[in-house]
Amino acid sequence: xxxxxxxxxxxxxxxxxxxxxxxxxxxxxxxxxxxxxxxxxxxxxxxxxxxxxxxxxxxxxxxxxxxxxxxxxxxxxxxxxxxxxxxxxxxxxxxxxxxxxxxxxxxxxxxxxxxxxxxxxxxxxxxxxxxxxxxxxxxxxxxxxxxxxxxxxxxxxxxxxxxxxxxxxxxxxxxxxxxxxxxxxxxxxxxxxxxxxxxxxxxxxxxxxxxxxxxxxxxxxxxxxxxx
Amino acid sequence: xxxxxxxxxxxxxxxxxxxxxxxxxxxxxxxxxxxxxxxxxxxxxxxxxxxxxxxxxxxxxxxxxxxxxxxxxxxxxxxxxxxxxxxxxxxxxxxxxxxxxxxxxxxxxxxxxxxxxxxxxxxxxxxxxxxxxxxxxxxxxxxxxxxxxxxxxxxxxxxxxxxxxxxxxxxxxxxxxxxxxxxxxxxxxxxxxxxxxxxxxxxxxxxxxxxxxxxxxxxxxxxxxxxxxxxxxxxxxxxxxxxxxxxxxxxxxxxxxxxxxxxxxxxxxxxxxxxxxxxxxxxxxxxxxxxxxxxxxxxxxxxxxxxxxxxxxxxxxxxxxxxxxxxxxxxxxxxxxxxxxxxxxxxxxxxxxxxxxxxxxxxxxxxxxxxxxxxxxxxxxxxxxxxxxxxxxxxxxxxxxxxxxxxxxxxxxxxxxxxxxxxxxxxxxxxxxxxxxxxxxxxxxxxxxxxxxxxxxxxxxxxxxxxxxxxxxxxxxxxxxxxxxxxxxxxxxxxxxxxxxxxxxxxxxxxxxxxxxxxxxxxxxxxxxxxxxxxxxxxxxxxxxxxxxxxxxxxxxxxxxxxxxxxxxxxxxxxxxxxxxxxxxxxxxxxxxxxxxxxxxxxxxxxxxxxxxxxxx
Numbered sequence: 001x002x003x004x005x006x007x008x009x010x011x012x013x014x015x016x017x018x019x020x021x022x023x024x025x026x027x028x029x030x031x032x033x034x035x036x037x038x039x040x041x042x043x044x045x046x047x048x049x050x051x052x053x054x055x056x057x058x059x060x061x062x063x064x065x066x067x068x069x070x071x072x073x074x075x076x077x078x079x080x081x082x083x084x085x086x087x088x089x090x091x092x093x094x095x096x097x098x099x100x101x102x103x104x105x106x107x108x109x110x111x112x113x114x115x116x117x118x119x120x121x122x123x124x125x126x127x128x129x130x131x132x133x134x135x136x137x138x139x140x141x142x143x144x145x146x147x148x149x150x151x152x153x154x155x156x157x158x159x160x161x162x163x164x165x166x167x168x169x170x171x172x173x174x175x176x177x178x179x180x181x182x183x184x185x186x187x188x189x190x191x192x193x194x195x196x197x198x199x200x201x202x203x204x205x206x207x208x209x210x211x212x213x214x215x216x217x218x219x220x221x222x223x224x225x226x227x228x
Numbered sequence: 229x230x231x232x233x234x235x236x237x238x239x240x241x242x243x244x245x246x247x248x249x250x251x252x253x254x255x256x257x258x259x260x261x262x263x264x265x266x267x268x269x270x271x272x273x274x275x276x277x278x279x280x281x282x283x284x285x286x287x288x289x290x291x292x293x294x295x296x297x298x299x300x301x302x303x304x305x306x307x308x309x310x311x312x313x314x315x316x317x318x319x320x321x322x323x324x325x326x327x328x329x330x331x332x333x334x335x336x337x338x339x340x341x342x343x344x345x346x347x348x349x350x351x352x353x354x355x356x357x358x359x360x361x362x363x364x365x366x367x368x369x370x371x372x373x374x375x376x377x378x379x380x381x382x383x384x385x386x387x388x389x390x391x392x393x394x395x396x397x398x399x400x401x402x403x404x405x406x407x408x409x410x411x412x413x414x415x416x417x418x419x420x421x422x423x424x425x426x427x428x429x430x431x432x433x434x435x436x437x438x439x440x441x442x443x444x445x446x447x448x449x450x451x452x453x454x455x456x457x458x459x460x461x462x463x464x465x466x467x468x469x470x471x472x473x474x475x476x477x478x479x480x481x482x483x484x485x486x487x488x489x490x491x492x493x494x495x496x497x498x499x500x501x502x503x504x505x506x507x508x509x510x511x512x513x514x515x516x517x518x519x520x521x522x523x524x525x526x527x528x529x530x531x532x533x534x535x536x537x538x539x540x541x542x543x544x545x546x547x548x549x550x551x552x553x554x555x556x557x558x559x560x561x562x563x564x565x566x567x568x569x570x571x572x573x574x575x576x577x578x579x580x581x582x583x584x585x586x587x588x589x590x591x592x593x594x595x596x597x598x599x600x601x602x603x604x605x606x607x608x609x610x611x612x613x614x615x616x617x618x619x620x621x622x623x624x625x626x627x628x629x630x631x632x633x634x635x636x637x638x639x640x641x642x643x644x645x646x647x648x649x650x651x652x653x654x655x656x657x658x659x660x661x662x663x664x665x666x667x668x669x670x671x672x673x674x675x676x677x678x679x680x681x682x683x684x685x686x687x688x689x690x691x692x693x694x695x696x697x698x699x700x701x702x703x704x705x706x707x708x709x710x711x712x713x714x715x716x717x718x719x720x721x722x723x724x725x726x727x728x729x730x731x732x733x734x735x736x737x738x739x740x741x742x743x744x745x746x747x748x749x750x751x752x753x754x755x756x757x758x759x760x761x762x763x764x765x766x767x768x769x770x771x772x773x774x775x776x777x778x779x780x781x782x783x784x785x786x787x788x789x790x791x792x793x794x795x796x797x798x799x800x801x802x803x804x805x806x807x808x809x810x811x812x813x814x815x816x817x818x819x820x821x822x823x824x825x826x827x828x829x830x831x832x833x834x835x836x837x838x839x840x841x842x843x844x845x
Contacts, residue, residue, distance in 0.1 A: 087746050
C-alpha cells in the first residue's frame, strides 16, 4: 500500500507519495521545475543543477536539487523565489553559452529567463547531462558508454574509445540526447552562435505565471515528466 | 611477537619494553619525515648508524628515525636526548662529529646549533627556539617519541592505553558523549562536530558500519595529514579503533593517496604489526570487539578528498561525489552508516579519551576547541608544520612563529585553507584561527594550509592560479563547477592579460555566488572563495589591471615591461649575455637597453643584475 506524506511546495500543501522525489511530486501536481538531466525512468545524479529549489529547515533555507531530494513529512519547498530564479538563470546561461546549437538548451535558457549571454559562445557537442550513459546502463544494461576523464577533459565515450560488441546501436542514447534537436533555423555556423529566443513568445507566459506548466515542446522533445 | 589475549598481556609487554630500554643512556632522534628526507636525512640516518657501530656505542645509544618535527625549513633535524640538544641543517658528513663529540662525550657542536635570527645567538634546545615557543604541540610533539615503523615504541610510550580504557570500562555511548562534550570538530575542512557525526552513525539502523580515515590530502602546500600518518600511524589507528567501538563498526579503511609512498608504507606496516599482536582482528585483547583495517590507495584526484567521492573510490567506482541529502553517517560506504574523519581528527581522539573532554576543551574558543596543525608556507622565514591552540591570532602564527617576511618586502595577505580558502589582508591578521570567525571573514580554517604572500604577489594572479588548479581537479559532474569555474578562469585570465572590463567584474561576482550556492559538492561550493575574498579585500588590484592596465605587483606578464635604469646600469653586460631572447642591446661600459618587442619578460636579466638596474614598470 502506498504511504503518503504532506509537503508544502510553493505554499501549496501536497499529498505526496512517500519515497518520491520533490521534482516528481512537483511535476505531478503541475508545478514545472526546469530540468535537463532528469529522466523519469532513470536514476537521478543531480548534475545539471537546473532543478534547484530552496528547502526550508528551521527557518533557514538550503539550496539543493529537487531531483535528488526525497519528500518527507512537513517539508517546506520553494521552487520559484527571486534567489532561485537568479541562480537558475545563471546556470542556464552557462549551459547555453557552452552549447547554443541545441533547441532544447536554447528553450531551457529562455524558460529560465536568460535575456542575454555574457560569455563568449563555444559550440560544444555535449553538455554531459549523462542521459545517454544512464539509459544505456540502467534500461538496456549494456554499459556500452560512460564518462571518461575529469574536469575539462570529461567526455562520453565507449570503453577505450572503441565501440564494443555489446553496443547494439539501439539508438536509445540518441533519443534522449538534448543535442540532437537542432534550432528551428537549422544548425548555427561556428562564430555565428546566438541566443535564439524564437519560442520566447510561447514560453514568456511561464515567467509571469510561476510554477505553471506551459506544455512546452521542450518537454515533448526529450521526455519531460509530463509527457511520459 | 606472540598474540596478546588480554589487557594484562599488553600491560606486561609495556613493562617489559620499558625494562629493556632502561639500559639506554642516549637516544639520537633523526627526523625521517618527508621534508627532511628531501634534504638527505636518509643518508644521515645510515651514516649515524654506521658511526655508532664503528665507535661501539650500539648497546647504550639508540638511533630513532622519527616522523616530522615540523621545522622542515631547517632540516634535516637531529635531537640528542636526554639533554635535548637540537641540531639543524645536518649533513651526512657531520655524523662522525655528532657521534664522537655529542653522543660519546656530551659536547655541543656550536656550528650545528640553530641561530636565532633576531638576537643572532645560538640556541641549544628545541623549547628555546622562537618557532616552537609559541606553539601548542599536542599531536606533533608525539612524533618525536616514536619510530613510526615500530609498534614497540608506541606501546612503550603509553600507546593503546586509551583503547584498553574504552574496551575495559567505557560504554560506547559514553565515548560518543565524551567526544561530544570535548567539542572536537572535523579537522579536514568542513569543521563538522565529530561527536554529532558519531552519534548519528551510532543511532543509524544496521549492523554493518564502517569507519574511514581520510588521508587524501591534496591542497597545494599542505602536508599535515601526511606528516601525522607518516610519523605516528598507530595514533591514528588507535583513534579509529576507539571510533569503531563507539559507533559499532567492524571494518575500517585508511584512504591514503598513492603519492604519499611513505604514508602508505607506514600505515601498512602499522596494520601488519597490529594484526600480529592481535590488536586488530577477531576478539581484540580477549574482548568481544572485532575490527579490521584495510589501506586503500587513492589515485591522486583532489576531489576524492570529498567524503562521497572518497567512498565511491573505496568501492572501486569512479571518484565522483554524489548528492548528500542524507548524511554519510547514515548512508555512506556501500550505503551503510559510515564515520569518515580526517587523519588529524582521529589523532585527537586517544588523547581526549585518556585525559578527558574537559582537558581538550580547556583550549580554544567557544566554537572551536583544541589545537590545529597548520602548514605554514610562502614568503616567510620559518616554513614548516605548526600546531597552535585554536583561537591563536593569525599574526602570532605569521610573525611570531613564522618569523615574518623572508625577503624584506612587507607581507600583504595570507591564504588559509588551501585552494578553497580565502585570502585575508594584513588588517585582518587580528582574527583568531577559529572555524566560524574565519568563514565569516570569507576564508576558512579548511585543512590548515597557510600560504603567506608579500607585496611581490599579485592577488589577481593568485586567484587565477587557484582557479586553474580547481578547474583541473573538478570532477566535471555538475554544471556550475565544470562550466562555472572554467568561465571564472576565463574572465580572470582576461583580466591578467589586459583584456578585462569593469562589467566583467560584476559578472565574475555573480558567477562566483552562483557556483558557491549551487555546486554539487564541497569542492564546487568553496571553489569561488579565492575569487570572492580577493574581490572583497583587493578590488583595487583588479581595477588597476582593468582601468590602468597595470599590475601593481609586477607579476602579470601582459601588463608589465622591463626597463633598464640608465643611472644605475654600468654596462657590465651580464644581462646581455644571460638574455635568452637577445632582447638586451648596448655597448660595454654604457647603459644597456631592452627591446620590448623581443623581450619575453622571463625575468632572467633582473635576477642576474647585481646593481638592481632592471625595473618592472
